[in-house]
Every structure is written in C-alpha cells, then in structure tokens.
Amino acid sequence: MEMPAWFVPGWRNVEPEADICLIAEGCYPYVSGGVSSWIDWLIRTHPELSFSVLAILPSMPEAEPRYQRPDNLRTVHHLYLDDRGKGQRRAWPAMTPQWYADTLNAILDHGDSDAFQELLEKLGPGRRRPSVTTLLDSPQAWQALSSGYARMPQTAFISYFWAWRALAGGLLRTLVSPLPSARLYHSVSTGYAGLLAARAAHDTGRPVMITEHGIYSNERRVEILMADWIKNSIDTGLDFTDERHDVRDFWADAFESFARIAYSAADDVIALYGDNNAFQQALGADSRKLTVVPNGVDVDRFSTLPDRVCERPTLAFIGRVTPIKDVQTFIDVAERTASKVRDFRALIIGPMDEDPEYAQSCIDAVNERGLGDIITFTGPVDVRDYMAEIDVLMLTSISEALPLVILEAGASGVPCIATDVGACREILGCPGSPGQAAVAGIGGMVAPVGDVSALVSAAVQMLNTPLERKRMGAALRSKVRIQYRSDTIAAAYTRLYSRHLCSIATREV
Structure with missing residues (x-):
C-alpha cells in the first residue's frame, strides 16, 4: 500500500x-x-x-x-x-499480574484517574515503554482479561474477549x-x-x-x-x-x-x-x-451566493451519510412531503464513504421506492454552491452538538428544520422544552427525533408558505451574523491559547 x-x-x-x-x-x-x-x-x-x-x-x-x-x-x-508494534521494550514492566489486572479494570470500568497515572508510572519513561504485544499477548494480560470477565460471567466469553482486546489494546496504544x-x-x-x-x-x-x-x-x-x-x-x-x-x-x-x-x-x-x-x-x-465556545461561520463567505438554477421547492439534508445522522428518516420525510408539495425535490448533500454499507442502504431505499426523480445524492460538494438552491434545510440527526451546517444555512438566509438535539433549539430560537411536537422559532422549527409525521408537517408548512419562510431565513441570518461569527469565535481560542502559552513561557524561563 x-x-x-x-x-x-x-x-x-x-x-x-x-x-x-x-x-x-x-x-x-x-x-x-x-x-x-x-x-x-x-x-x-x-x-x-x-x-x-x-x-x-x-x-x-x-x-x-x-x-x-x-x-x-x-x-x-x-x-x-x-x-x-508500538513501544520499545519486550520485557514485562515492574508490576504484578494481579496489580495489572486490577489497574486495567479500574480504568476500563470506573475511569479511575489515579489508576491511569499509576499505570503510566509503572510503564516507565515515554520512549522506553513496553510494546503493545508485550502488554496484550502475555500471560499477565490473560490474567487481567480473566479477572475482568469474572465480574460479568453472564456474558459470552468470546464476545467479552474481543471487546476487552479492542478496548484495552486501544488504551495501551495511547500510552506507549x-x-x-x-x-x-x-x-x-x-x-x-x-x-x-x-x-x-x-x-x-x-x-x-x-x-x-x-x-x-x-x-x-x-x-x-x-x-x-x-x-x-x-x-x-x-x-x-x-x-x-x-x-x-x-x-x-x-x-x-x-x-x-x-x-x-x-x-x-x-x-x-x-x-x-x-x-x-x-x-x-x-x-x-x-x-x-460555540462554532463560528464565515458569514461573509455566505453573504453572496451563486444564482439559483432550479426553481422547484427544495428540501435538503447536508451532512455525512451515516446512521447517527438518520438519513433514512430524511428519505421517509421526503417521500411523504412529495405528495403534499407540488413539484417537490430533495437533496442529500455530503460524503458517503464513512459508512458505505449504510450509504448503500439509503441509495437502495430511494431506488426501491421509485424516488429517483425526487431525491438526489450529490456526494461531497462545496455547500455554498448549493445554498441558493435550498428553500429549507432539514437535519434528522439522532445526536448533534451545535451543527455547523445550520450556521452556514443561517448565514445564507435559509431557514431550518432540525430534530430537537444539541443546540438546535437554541440556534433556531424555538421556545419550550425538549420532547414536544414540532415547535416553531424565529429561524425554523424543531421536532422530536425520529418523528416522521412532525418533520413532514414542518416541511410542508414551511415549503408552502414562502413569506413565512423568508421571514425565518432573514431572522436566522441576523442571529448568526451577530452571535456566531467566525472571527469572534477564533478570538476566544486565541485568548485561551495565549493564557496557557504565556504561563508556560513564565514557568520555563
């Protein structure tokens, strides 16, 4: 290779x-x-x-x-x-097998920081630590694995064996x-x-x-x-x-x-x-x-967009085509929305190579349902080139934090519908608390995770009311330009970095 x-x-x-x-x-x-x-x-x-x-x-x-x-x-x-092959020495470090077993269990089961520090001390100086093979394939490692399994004997040993090997192996590689x-x-x-x-x-x-x-x-x-x-x-x-x-x-x-x-x-x-x-x-x-420190977006980059090419009412998903983004739910929403919005189309914009099996299942779902004229997969593109084509952005994620794509849509004046995860409710200015049905805010709407009916209702409402959609897009753009500017967020990291780097310089003089 x-x-x-x-x-x-x-x-x-x-x-x-x-x-x-x-x-x-x-x-x-x-x-x-x-x-x-x-x-x-x-x-x-x-x-x-x-x-x-x-x-x-x-x-x-x-x-x-x-x-x-x-x-x-x-x-x-x-x-x-x-x-x-990571690590240098092949000799077993100065620790008993039982101590090694107890320490690994304390780290994996309880997140014991003292045990983590003690293990690093036992492994020795950074560039003279034992190899992963020594730590993972030895009789001592077997004792550690067996000790861990004794705590949950009801599970299948072969499943525990490979899980322990993966987790302990990853831990040890980070240490050596x-x-x-x-x-x-x-x-x-x-x-x-x-x-x-x-x-x-x-x-x-x-x-x-x-x-x-x-x-x-x-x-x-x-x-x-x-x-x-x-x-x-x-x-x-x-x-x-x-x-x-x-x-x-x-x-x-x-x-x-x-x-x-x-x-x-x-x-x-x-x-x-x-x-x-x-x-x-x-x-x-x-x-x-x-x-x-929130995400920030280069608002100037999205202040002017290419001319729109297609006038069909367009709902778009932007993100990685992976299970945690729940693109299958977006496909369900698009299928049902198509019967309620004239000349509707949907775009799935983003890379498809992180989980090829899941991406293929999404392509298969579109083809098997005869949705090829409605739903288009673009693959990885510059999202700015597509913002002018989008009437409403929809995120169907199971988990998010503060999605950059909502900020990019907001900077472009595109209103959003999102599942009620992470900071989506906060960004879109939706009142209330999580768990409610679709709720409208100043810049869009949120709906419960996996609630296809609520997401369809929100999409149909926004796509069929252009004046309301335009008002939401303008409000979201104004909020993003004030609260989520890239230069403001970069300055926050500059301050954090400067504080630590200055303290190092003072300490090490």
Missing part, C-alpha cells in the same frame, strides 16, 4: 516543537465533516501559531487527505489502533505510542484522543485542552446500542430492573470511563453550548474548568 500524503514515515527526534498539537480521532484530515472542517478552520485562523496533528485511525488510511494543508501545519502524525512534542495539547474529543491528551499531561507537564463538539461518550453509547456487530448475551426481555451488565454495557461504560480520565487531566474542558457543559460535569469534569 502506498503511504498517503502527509504520512510521517517514522519518529523523528529532530522535529521542531509545535505550539499546538491537535489530537483528532477518526476525522481530520482523511474524513470530511463538521469536526474536520472545524480543525481546518482553527489552524487557518491562527497563522501566528504552529500546529501539528496526531490523527488516531483504525488503520493506515487508503484515502488521500480531504483538506489542503495549511501553511502553519508542520506535521501530521498517525496512531493506528490496529498497530501492535510516540508523543509529538508541543507546548500545548488540544484534543477535539474524549475517547482515545482524550486518553492521549491525559497521557500528554502526565508525560510532559504541558497544558491540555479538550473541545467536545458532541459528548463523545454519549455518541458512542448511541452507536453501540445500534450496532448489529455486538451480540447480546443476556435476554432481559422487558425486565428493566435486571442490572446485569452485558458486553454492550462494557463497551459503553469504557468510553465513559475514558471521558472521566480525560476531564480530570485537562486544564480546560470546552463545549459548544451550555447543556453539554452540564453533561461534562455529570461525568466528573470540574466546574472550574468548564467553558462554552
């Missing part, structure tokens, strides 16, 4: 230290999407700082980077979760892999990226920031509950009092544990809106570390 562009072919001791090391899991620069675009934006809006990126990926990427490399991005490093040198480490999620940030805080003493676009552990829990590759071993039926844990719980609880460790190590824990700060605090984040 050819090495992709930006690939760093080995650890280089002479590499100059970056000001900021961004730690990104499963996104930039190989996957398009909101978080990747945000990383690209963050680097470009701070040309006075040098950046490196540590990209955590399942394996070596086959695709080329999706983004042009910014001038101030020095290096992209890679950590592959399937790489068992080479760590880029930087003055500040900034993780864009918890998960394995958050563990690496916590490890960086321990190994270097340098400051650590975490920006969560969604609550990573919650999003993983949703995906784990939906995953058909995880087989249930316990049939609880409708008995909700059964507290036995199955392998799904093990997966989900481990990511929650990783979040607790990351929050404990971070100097700043940033959310895109206030409700997510509350989630972070509930998972153990110190309230004194919490702050809100």
Whole structure:
C-alpha cells in the first residue's frame, strides 16, 4: 500500500516543537465533516501559531487527505489502533499480574484517574515503554482479561474477549505510542484522543485542552446500542430492573470511563453550548474548568451566493451519510412531503464513504421506492454552491452538538428544520422544552427525533408558505451574523491559547 500524503514515515527526534498539537480521532484530515472542517478552520485562523496533528485511525488510511494543508501545519502524525508494534521494550514492566489486572479494570470500568497515572508510572519513561504485544499477548494480560470477565460471567466469553482486546489494546496504544512534542495539547474529543491528551499531561507537564463538539461518550453509547456487530448475551426481555451488565454495557461504560480520565487531566474542558457543559460535569469534569465556545461561520463567505438554477421547492439534508445522522428518516420525510408539495425535490448533500454499507442502504431505499426523480445524492460538494438552491434545510440527526451546517444555512438566509438535539433549539430560537411536537422559532422549527409525521408537517408548512419562510431565513441570518461569527469565535481560542502559552513561557524561563 502506498503511504498517503502527509504520512510521517517514522519518529523523528529532530522535529521542531509545535505550539499546538491537535489530537483528532477518526476525522481530520482523511474524513470530511463538521469536526474536520472545524480543525481546518482553527489552524487557518491562527497563522501566528504552529500546529501539528496526531490523527488516531483504525488503520493506515487508503484515502488521500480531504483538506489542503495549511501553511502553519508542520506535521501530521498517525496512531493506528490496529498497530501492535508500538513501544520499545519486550520485557514485562515492574508490576504484578494481579496489580495489572486490577489497574486495567479500574480504568476500563470506573475511569479511575489515579489508576491511569499509576499505570503510566509503572510503564516507565515515554520512549522506553513496553510494546503493545508485550502488554496484550502475555500471560499477565490473560490474567487481567480473566479477572475482568469474572465480574460479568453472564456474558459470552468470546464476545467479552474481543471487546476487552479492542478496548484495552486501544488504551495501551495511547500510552506507549510516540508523543509529538508541543507546548500545548488540544484534543477535539474524549475517547482515545482524550486518553492521549491525559497521557500528554502526565508525560510532559504541558497544558491540555479538550473541545467536545458532541459528548463523545454519549455518541458512542448511541452507536453501540445500534450496532448489529455486538451480540447480546443476556435476554432481559422487558425486565428493566435486571442490572446485569452485558458486553454492550462494557463497551459503553469504557468510553465513559475514558471521558472521566480525560476531564480530570485537562486544564480546560470546552463545549459548544451550555447543556453539554452540564453533561461534562455529570461525568466528573470540574466546574472550574468548564467553558462554552460555540462554532463560528464565515458569514461573509455566505453573504453572496451563486444564482439559483432550479426553481422547484427544495428540501435538503447536508451532512455525512451515516446512521447517527438518520438519513433514512430524511428519505421517509421526503417521500411523504412529495405528495403534499407540488413539484417537490430533495437533496442529500455530503460524503458517503464513512459508512458505505449504510450509504448503500439509503441509495437502495430511494431506488426501491421509485424516488429517483425526487431525491438526489450529490456526494461531497462545496455547500455554498448549493445554498441558493435550498428553500429549507432539514437535519434528522439522532445526536448533534451545535451543527455547523445550520450556521452556514443561517448565514445564507435559509431557514431550518432540525430534530430537537444539541443546540438546535437554541440556534433556531424555538421556545419550550425538549420532547414536544414540532415547535416553531424565529429561524425554523424543531421536532422530536425520529418523528416522521412532525418533520413532514414542518416541511410542508414551511415549503408552502414562502413569506413565512423568508421571514425565518432573514431572522436566522441576523442571529448568526451577530452571535456566531467566525472571527469572534477564533478570538476566544486565541485568548485561551495565549493564557496557557504565556504561563508556560513564565514557568520555563
């Protein structure tokens, strides 16, 4: 396999230290999407700082980077979760098998930060730590696995075995892999990226920031509950009092544990809106570390748009075609809306390569229902080129934080309909509380997750009332231009970075 562009072919001791090391899991620069675009934006809006990126990926990427490399991005490093060669020594470290078992269980089951720190101490200096093979394929590792399984013997051993191997293996790779040198480490999620940030805080003493676009552990829990590759071993039926844990719980609880460790190590824990700060605090984040910095949009870029080509009433989805975006629900909405709005069309705009099987299921659904004349898949495009074609934007996501695409639509004067997740209600100015039927706000409407009837009702109402639609679009544009400007948000990160970098300079003089 050819090495992709930006690939760093080995650890280089002479590499100059970056000001900021961004730690990104499963996104930039190989996957398009909101978080990747945000990383690209963050680097470009701070040309006075040098950046490196540590990209955590399942394996070596086959695709080329999706983004042009910014001038101030020095290096992209890679950590592959399937790489068992990380680490240097083959000798077992100075710890008993039982201590190792108890410590791994404390980390995976409880997010014990003290156990995490103690394990790092036992593993030794950063560049002389044991290999993942030593830590994962030894008799001591088997004892640790067996000890963990003894806590949930009701689950199928083979399922637990592979889950433990994946989770413990990912944890250990974050602890023994080479760590880029930087003055500040900034993780864009918890998960394995958050563990690496916590490890960086321990190994270097340098400051650590975490920006969560969604609550990573919650999003993983949703995906784990939906995953058909995880087989249930316990049939609880409708008995909700059964507290036995199955392998799904093990997966989900481990990511929650990783979040607790990351929050404990971070100097700043940033959310895109206030409700997510509350989630972070509930998972153990110190309230004194919490702050809100929303997404921002380049409003000037969307102030003038290309001329409209098609006059058909158009409802559009913009985003990755993945299960968590629930594109199947958008297809259901489009099918029912077509019978209520004359000459209606729908656009599904965004990349389709993150989950090819799911994307194909969406294409099949359109074809099998004979909706090819109504619904169009555009693939990845510059969304600005399509904004003039869109009358109403619709997001059907199961989980969101503060969707950049709503800000882009707002900057373009396009009103939105969204499921009532994340900050969508807040951005669109919808009154009331979550769980209600479709609710109108100043810039659009929100509806309950998966409620096709409510979403259809909202779409039909907005598409058939052009004056109301225009009023909502203008109101949303005004709000976005005032509250979500890119330059204002970039300045907030400049202040955060400056505070930490100045403290380092003072401390290390």
